[in-house]
Amino acid sequence: MSRPHDTTSQHVAELFKALGHPARVLLLRLTWDQGRSGEELCGLLKLAAATVSHHLALLDTAGLITAEQRGHHRFYRAHRAAFAPSLADLLAVPRPETETTAPPAPILSEEERYRAKVLRTFFKDGLLTTIPAQRKKRDVVLSYLLRDFEPGREYPESEVNALLGAYHPDFFTLRRELIMRGWLTRERGVYRRPEPEPATGVA
Amino acid sequence: MSRPHDTTSQHVAELFKALGHPARVLLLRLTWDQGRSGEELCGLLKLAAATVSHHLALLDTAGLITAEQRGHHRFYRAHRAAFAPSLADLLAVPRPETETTAPPAPILSEEERYRAKVLRTFFKDGLLTTIPAQRKKRDVVLSYLLRDFEPGREYPESEVNALLGAYHPDFFTLRRELIMRGWLTRERGVYRRPEPEPATGVA
DNA sequence: TGTTTATTTCGAAACTCTTCGAATCAGTTT
DNA sequence: AAACTGATTCGAAGAGTTTCGAAATAAACA
Structure with a gap:
């Protein structure tokens, strides 16, 4: 696309805009430690x-x-995982750093082995350490994250964020990429994993 | 306390608001590495x-x-020091000294722990409160400040002052000490951080 | 089931932000 | 000093946000 930055800048600005009002900062502070x-x-x-x-x-x-609904009230809590990254992390642009960790020989016949290797590389203690820069590896990681979504069930946005945020602070990117691939769909604010399997060996 | 939060929330929101527009995010990205x-x-x-x-x-x-005015043009550059804190840091409210939840401590070497402790002691809210008197602690603080300087790039004196001044008013001392250690060099009025030795951990 | 209670949606007024062309200002060059 | 160039300020139109009261909704209780 002509302007891959634009979308991302848009997207990052969206997050900051949400934080850009005193009432909302105060709300987060008040709900930081307790619902x-x-x-x-x-x-x-x-x-x-x-x-x-x-x-x-x-x-x-x-x-x-x-x-979270409890009794007559709805209790709100700051979703702390979302606040881990620094401003620089959020602002950081995908560098043209020519990732030369060339994937080893064409082991396409050993797709499962490749998947396992990628997952081992990017997950530590059940957490996603980095979102892979390479498209193919990102595919592997994203398809793995889909495990947490039942096909056909409706998920409100907040739940999608919580599920993805459990793996990596930048659930925004994860969510966006899942949508981009059509592995999650969004309609009227609710998300859904379509019935068919996403990335199973197609031919 | 009627409203120590109020003012602070206002102030914090101000910062986020400045980041809350795609054009401004893009401006920061474009001026991140070069004026x-x-x-x-x-x-x-x-x-x-x-x-x-x-x-x-x-x-x-x-x-x-x-x-910075240079020739016909005015050159803009992201002020990187301002982007170090995490969202949580910015949002954090002056706690009523109930240090209940210790932050998740990753496994640190003894030296890393020492560094972290020194930095915690001398930095408050991303600002350097005092320049340490002890040489060893000063080393830690100064090496931390180096983050803001890209190896190999030229920095005019005004920019060095601005970057260091963001941490402490006495940027003059900081600059001198960095030069003394050879962590910055000065030639014909322009400053430069020497290229790193191999195997230097940079966070 | 209907009632109670808390939260969300709607609609409208006030306010702030974004954007640009035109005018002004501030440095450089000739 | 005058002309040039790039950056800022001004003023105004349009877009977007914040705020609230009133009405609608949703969820728990009796």
């Missing part, structure tokens, strides 16, 4: 319920907060 | 000069970019 209900947050912020709800929705869309 | 003139940035962003100037002014106000 709090919307009602409580209303009182603390001295804003109308509708306004607080609006801000919470923005934080939720950005994957910065999680909600 | 660029306003004219050049205009061309790259395909926006009117007035608009680019406006965005640059916002970034400047937030302390995210530095400018």
Whole structure:
């Protein structure tokens, strides 16, 4: 595409925009250590319920907060995993650093072995250490992450973010890439993994 | 405390707001590795000069970019020091000294632990509170400051001052000490960080 | 089941931000 | 000093955000 940066800058700016209002910063601070209900947050912020709800929705869309229904109230919590990266990490642009870790000989017949190797390389202790730069490796990692999604079930965005965020702080990228490949679909804010298997050996 | 948070949330949100527009994210990316003139940035962003100037002014106000007049042009450069903290660092609220949750401690060598401890002692909110008196601690702090200098690139004195001044008002001492150790060199008024020896861990 | 309670959506007013052309300003060059 | 070049400020139009009250929704309780 003519401007791969544009989309990414757009995307990164989106995250920062979600953080770019005092009320939302305060909401995150107040929900950092403990869950709090919307009602409580209303009182603390001295804003109308509708306004607080609006801000919470923005934080939720950005994957910065999680909600849980308990009794009559809905409790909100900052989604801490999303806050690990530094500003520089988020801003960092995919360098043209000519990745010369050339994949070893054509072992295409040993696809499973290749997959295992890639997964071993990029996962440590069940966490995704880096999102692979190479397309093919990213495919492997992303298809692995799909395990957590039942085909056909609906997932709200916040849950998608939470599931992916458990592996890597930049769940945005992971989510976007899954959508790009059609391995997740998005309609009216809810996500779904389509029924057919994604990357199984096609011929 | 009626509102120590209020002011801070306002202030933090200000910073995020400055980052919350695609054009500004792109500007920072484009000026991350090299200085660029306003004219050049205009061309790259395909926006009117007035608009680019406006965005640059916002970034400047937030302390995210530095400018330097050179010849006919004014060169802008991302002020990298400002991007070191994580989102959590920025969001973190002055805790009521209940150090309950220790941050997940990765396995560090004894030297790394020492470095981390020194840095924690002398940095607050990304700023250098005091220049350590002990030589060994000063080494740690100075080597940390080097992160902001790309090996091999030329830095005019004004930029060196700006980069170091972002951490501590007495950039003069910092600069002198870096020169003394040979971690920066000076020739004909321009500064340079020597190319790294092989096997130097850079984070 | 209907009632209660908390949250979200809607619609509208006030406000802020983005964008540009034109005018102004600030350095360089001749 | 005058002319040139690039950057900033000004003013205005348009787009987007924030805020709230009122109405709709959803979820728990009796």
